[in-house]
Amino acid sequence: GNSVTQMEGPVTLSEEAFLTINCTYTATGYPSLFWYVQYPGEGLQLLLKATKADDKGSNKGFEATYRKETTSFHLEKGSVQVSDSAVYFCALQTGANNLFFGTGTRLTVIP
């Protein structure tokens, strides 16, 4: 079946620290992979995506590489800011309407 396993939070980091949020997946076929971010009081927003193996998605200093050999799509950022505090969701999509979300990881960045 299809599923996403995401690093449990919460994660608390100091400003300018390095961030990694792990995400692994199980899928039939060739999924597209996404990271969404949810800021307090808002809906989810697409952060980045990768549609095939070895693709790297990047946005706002965040990066994630589609690793088929390890079935992973870990989210990284070299230097986090207070404004990055949010909940991050890893997701995979195997068809037009088959989107599977991870459980979300809450990140808090302290000054």
Add this chain to the structure above:
Amino acid sequence: DTAVSQTPKYLVTQMGNDKSIKCEQNLGHDTMYWYKQDSKKFLKIMFSYNNKELIINETVPNRFSPKSPDKAHLNLHINSLELGDSAVYFCASSRGQSHSPLHFGNGTRLTVT
């Protein structure tokens, strides 16, 4: 200008009541969704519509009924509300292709007392 808008933002009501949440998207997308997010932030898909036709109907009580008058609107009606229905409900839309991301509304926080 809002791409996916849902109303109301907050909804407080008593058990047993019937309520509706409205959703509209101006992105020209063919597919719309309703998701439920619980207090632990876990997201669960409830319904998916493509061009006004139901595509996904997960295990949701039949007290929940989606209505799509046209492909830009997907409303959610909830009958006989229960305490466990308290959650944040998100509407979303997409082009309906495998690599197309979802665009979410800002959510409706439903509190059943």
